[in-house]
Amino acid sequence: MNSECKNGQKNYIKNGIILCILLVGIGLTLLRFTSGIGGVTNLDDKNPWGFWMAFDLLCGIAVSAGGFAVAAAYYIFGFRQFNVFVRAALTTAFLGYFFEVIALVYEVGQPWRLVYPFFWSQGTSSVLFLVGLCVALYLIVLFVELLPALFEWLGKSGQRAKVVNWAAPLAVVGAVIAVIHQSSLGALYLVAPSKIHPLWYSKFMPLFFLVSSLFAGLSMVVVEGCLAHKFLGAHMDDQHARTADKAVLGCGKAACLFMFVYLVFRLAEVAANGNLPYLSTGYGTWFLLEIAGAVALPAFMFLLGVKRGSVRLVQAAAILAVMGVVLNRFNVSLVAFNYNLPSSERYFPNWMEIAISVFLVTLLVIAYRWICSRMPILKTHENYKS
DSSP: OOHHHHHHHHHHHHHHHHHHHHHHHHHHHHHHHHOOOOTTTTOOOSSSSSSIIIIIIIHHHHHHHHHHHHHHIIIISSOGGGHHHHHHHHHHHHHHHHHHHHHHHHSSSSSGGGGTTTOOOTTTTTTHHHHHHHHHHHHHHHHTTTHHHHHHHHHHHHHHHHHHGHHHHHHHHHHHHHHHHHHHHHGGGGGOTTTTTTOOOOOOOOHHHHHHHHHHHHHHHHHHHHHHHHGGGGGOHHHHHHHHHHHHHHHHHHHHHHHHHHHHHHHHHHHHTGGGGGGGSSHHHHHHHHHIOOOOOOOOHHHHHHHHOOHHHHHHHHHHHHHHHHHHHHIIISSSSSTTOOGGOOOOOHHHHHHHHHHHHHHHHHHHHHHHTTSSSSSGGGOOOO
């Protein structure tokens, strides 16, 4: 009885926190669309991109890369141990991209103009147009990739049979589109060499964004699997629970490889550009903290965890790797951006910007839980076990 009372109290507290976040988010949403973007942000002409761009777009897209990475590993390269993670990774990616589009409605001053570039834009050669186009196309691909799970839930076996064989071709298309827009996000900052600190600016930023998104996405798949075991275990079948550890170690091995590649090229690029003297400055200390604590450390943790077969060590490394990529995106877009401006002119986010992002993340988690508790995402449908 005591344990039941404690669980009930925890549920009340959790639901109360969620309700508060939703109420605050709804209120700020009304304020955003009645008073304009200036009513809830500290953005200005010198700082038109702020917390929303860093967190919602750069970080959100990076950690959603697990969808195309796992799908490509399973359908294209034949790594069958990733089978238990495919649908969960695709669901996370779909929701990540979907809520990124929702976030853009908040971020763009005139959100009704979001569709303009697709029909009568004169700037189709811009990188930003390429990012928008690829995100829209990849969102469609992810939706189609999840149709078999939707049809299984609805009992539409005929429709499922028509789309289930599209998985491999869609994995190829999705991988191509994702590679383009993950690297394009880095290319967005190539036009600002005088605004970004030399330790973070590089002509190889598209490559760095792509490689870091790969290990960020794989790490997020591991973190998501860990949380699913803890909070959604009732919706997971024995096969998924039994084989998940092998998939976690496989993700750790791949993430470790990408992290060491990223680490070597990043440090080599700093040395080749003659930026080593900057390491003795305050920005240099922060850069070393990012590289050592958020890249090198989790990479070695991945290596040791895979070698020892320690799932918990791989999961800890995955959490640190995700935090490292989030730190990198914030450094590029906020901390090291406009670094030469006086502190009085530097951008600092308004609390309402952060609250709206927390509101959107909460909606994403609610949507993920709703989908996984109903559709065969963490389990194999009884009619299709063969």
